[in-house]
Amino acid sequence: MDPGEIVRRSVLRGIILGGGAVLLSGCGQPGSSAGTQPPTVAAADPISVKDQRGKTITFSGPVTRVVTIPMPAASLLVAVDQGADHLAAMHNASWIAMRDGIMGQLHPAALKIPHDIATQDFTPNVESVRALDPDVVVQWSDSQLTAPLENAGLKVVGLNNTGTQQDVDAWIALFAAMLGKPDRATQIKARSDAELKEVQSAAIGRTQAGPRILYFNRFTGGLKVAGTNSYNDFYIKLVGGTNPASGQQGVKGSGMVGVDVEQVLAWDPEVILLGNFDGAMPNDIYSNPIWQTIAAVRARRVYKVPLGGYRWDPPGQESPLMWHWLSDISFPQPQKSQLRSKVAGYYDFLYARQPSPAQIDKILWTDVNGRSAAYGQFDAS
Template structure:
């Protein structure tokens, strides 16, 4: 397989519990593997070709042909320039769309079918369903008020927040919080939308989430006087989203862990099994790997999040 959509490589590896069948991936997929834990679990994954497409997903047909793939996974909604060149070169292309939990289930089923492991998809989907039911039950029990949570898809070089029709908005609401970017004074348009600091200050979120698509960390807000009046800064509730087998920001094989993490970030508490225990069990299932405490600290950005409120609940 050659996978061009960013989350596809790590999902295929999780479905396969192996890096043997992915021969090429988008560079952003590769950096997540390099910087996250998947490169440690499957060292061979860091050697997979990642010069197969531009940042806009335009395929490098020559590089892909050299890999002799049986199938190329590509975005189906990025225009004719993303799929036609591949098909014109005689390559078999699987066009996919993405952004919802249903899309993730479709990808999981497709990849499991391609890899000859159909029951693996059923097990992965069932586990996510179980996690979803648990988080909904916790939300009904612990949610109080409607804390405002803003997710930054980009922060370091221009602000972009998750607006309507985003997965981030879905899980913010799932845990009993409110996304002011989708409220009455929210952004215009859907998806990841550019905003200015003044807009964010008017929203005055209680919690800020920093995504894994740039290098921004909580201290970048805590130390910047521009953000000093923000409720999330005053109460030190700015958090870097974990980076596991893939970025926890979008839908993925570790989404159940993301939901549990966010639920406890927004409404801290030590009810139920610890997140670390959940992660160890999940990584055993997904990757046949038992992470160490240092591994989990890395995934959870424990050092970067150490100065944020209640993050000690995720300590070893």
């Protein structure tokens, strides 16, 4: 799907805000005269949302205890809510990203939240989840993952992951509606759309061909790259690059696909991106004789993808920053990048926190990426 068409779709499609009566208290209060009504108190209106399964879930009011099982959901909830107060539990991989990234520093309370409520493959520990007494459990929409929770009497919101920006928009809209903050979804989407137009405009205005960019979802313990119908393929093409794994000589299948060394050597990528789902770093490639003939190694254009409030490689609330980072990596300019100021402003907008220069260095992996080409454009001074 064309990226422009993706972002033109309404973020609020499928979100239904239920109307509810305002209830007035009719009791007397001490010291009041007979027949005098006390101050009125408005009860919360019921809220209904339609999840990505097409199922409608109704809450008596804004949710206050949310268990999230899909990996991007925990940090996305924090971004929509601008805090971790309503996050009751999360997947362990979400917690690791908060610990290893910057979220645990921005919102330290997030690191104290339970994170043992599901297996690596997202199978829920139903009893552990029930013990937390959540208002709602956010889960991938696969019926095998949602049914055990619903059979236990829990309310479940199902999410799809088709690798599109439309998914991010839908997740944000669902979370904002559940939290009773629908305007927050509108704000986040408007800002994301503006950043997308800026990146698209820059790509359209270039005359030089973009580099061949290969994203490794896994590098250690077996190679896995992003093929067609992946979010990584979307943003590689968005900035004006090409993805050899999804081209005419690409891999069969879609999403993340396993490959061998010979295939990568044949593709000869000009830029290599190492994701945040394993510990691979640029020096692991630079120092290995197997990879020395690859264009990206010869030009020292191997980069660890940033890790902020969440991993920048999959779809999420920080994806607009990923687009700008990849654009600058792919088409480095002689002047300093504006990414650091964008990070500072975006974090204030998402998390109500201003990262320090040292924290921005951590997000951008300036220590491990600093020996790669053109990375000085992201230096603080």
